[in-house]
Amino acid sequence: MSENQVNQGSDDMLYYVHMTPEQIQKFQKNFPSILVNEPMSKHTNMRIGGPAELYLTATDADELADAVEMANKETIPFYVFGGGSNLLVSDEGYKGLIIQIGFRDVKVREKTVIVDAGAITSAVARQSVTEGLEGLEWAGTLPGTIGGAVYGNSGCWGGEMKDVVVTVDAIKLADNKRVVYPNAQCRFGYRDSLFKHEPHIILRATLGLKTATDPASVKARMDEYAAQRKQSQPFTESSAGCMFKNFTFQDESELERLKNDVKEIPPEMLAKKSISAGWLVAQIGMKGERIGDAEISDKHGNFILNLGNARAQDVLMLTSKAKMKIRDEYNIMLEDEVELVGF
Numbered sequence: 103m104s105e106n107q108v109n110q111g112s113d114d115m116l117y118y119v120h121m122t123p124e125q126i127q128k129f130q131k132n133f134p135s136i137l138v139n140e141p142m143s144k145h146t147n148m149r150i151g152g153p154a155e156l157y158l159t160a161t162d163a164d165e166l167a168d169a170v171e172m173a174n175k176e177t178i179p180f181y182v183f184g185g186g187s188n189l190l191v192s193d194e195g196y197k198g199l200i201i202q203i204g205f206r207d208v209k210v211r212e213k214t215v216i217v218d219a220g221a222i223t224s225a226v227a228r229q230s231v232t233e234g235l236e237g238l239e240w241a242g243t244l245p246g247t248i249g250g251a252v253y254g255n256s257g258c259w260g261g262e263m264k265d266v267v268v269t270v271d272a273i274k275l276a277d278n279k280r281v282v283y284p285n286a287q288c289r290f291g292y293r294d295s296l297f298k299h300e301p302h303i304i305l306r307a308t309l310g311l312k313t314a315t316d317p318a319s320v321k322a323r324m325d326e327y328a329a330q331r332k333q334s335q336p337f338t339e340s341s342a343g344c345m346f347k348n349f350t351f352q353d354e355s356e357l358e359r360l361k362n363d364v365k366e367i368p369p370e371m372l373a374k375k376s377i378s379a380g381w382l383v384a385q386i387g388m389k390g391e392r393i394g395d396a397e398i399s400d401k402h403g404n405f406i407l408n409l410g411n412a413r414a415q416d417v418l419m420l421t422s423k424a425k426m427k428i429r430d431e432y433n434i435m436l437e438d439e440v441e442l443v444g445f
């Protein structure tokens with residue numbers, strides 16, 4: 103799972119230090135609901151993160167575009183996110199403007215669901231099932247927003263956003279133009295999309311579902327996935343979902359290497375050419391390992407829990423240690439799935 107976010111990274115930003123009081127006043131005048139020094143720990147599922155210099159919940163696409171325009175004019179870095187379910191924000195916070203997508207409209211038109219980026223994915227999934235549709239039931243317990251789910255091509259229980267997205271409406275930040283991309287242009291891959299490579303702000307997605315032939319069985323499937331999640335993943339504690347992407351590969355030579363060098367990898371993972379990062383963390387014996395108040399879940403090795411007052415630094419130390427051990431023992435370099443902000 104992932105958030106809808108954009109990191110503006112032009113070279114001018116290298117010289118950015120702090121906003122001046124005049125700049126802050128300018129934003130306050132134009133966006134009366136804007137917050138100053140807002141703790142990001144209030145907005146992330148991990149409950150970690152220092153203050154954002156400015157924090158705006160944009161209530162529609164125009165307000166969002168106006169805030170981005172002002173940030174550009176003032177050469178202030180900005181970062182856009184949806185639900186905060188997949189973010190690790192630095193203990194020092196974020197110097198610049200953080201914008202949360204606060205528009206969440208959902209329209210169901212027969213088999214098509216037109217949904218704003220800020221809508222909660224699990225709620226959209228449950229609504230689609232209630233309305234007799236099939237195709238999004240796998241997302242009934244997926245954390246985060248639709249924008250984030252599109253951005254990271256989120257998936258679980260065999261479903262993926264790429265299978266339901268018809269079009270995505272966005273702002274392309276290279277020229278600040280509104281664009282509508284059909285699915286084929288979104289370059290979806292495993293936890294990957296065009297939006298991770300070219301800065302955009304996702305505004306809305308149109309999803310194409312099917313009319314359920316047996317709505318009760320679709321509902322039963324959604325309930326079964328929820329039960330599986332409760333059984334295999336930490337559900338009630340604060341976390342950012344999976345910290346690492348699973349290790350996927352295409353190459354036959356990589357398959358041969360793993361078969362020969364690392365005999366204990368379950369054959370079903372080799373067959374899928376996808377090694378569960380959680381399984382790898384379990385193999386190196388790091389489940390339950392704790393630094394400060396950050397702990398690798400005993401239930402699933404790809405989750406780090408905030409047991410109370412964990413700092414971003416504690417989480418990063420744990421992920422770095424896990425990555426190093428897995429690299430040393432398996433010659434596999436795990437990649438972060440979680441998005442890092444303010445580091």
Ligand code: EPU
Pocket residue numbers: 103257258259260334342343344345346347348377378379380381384401402403404439
């Ligand atoms: N496993 C272990 N120990 C662990 C974790 C997993 O032995 O600590 C084993 C399991 O027993 C199973 C295999 O590894 O045999 C795969 O585990 P699981 O079914 O939990 O799936 P996963 O590959 O670890 C992926 C997604 C999850 C998604 C689940 C279910 C990624 C990084 N993770 O996990 O997505 O919910 O499948 O479909 O792709 C997320 O993206 O944030 C996320 C949680």
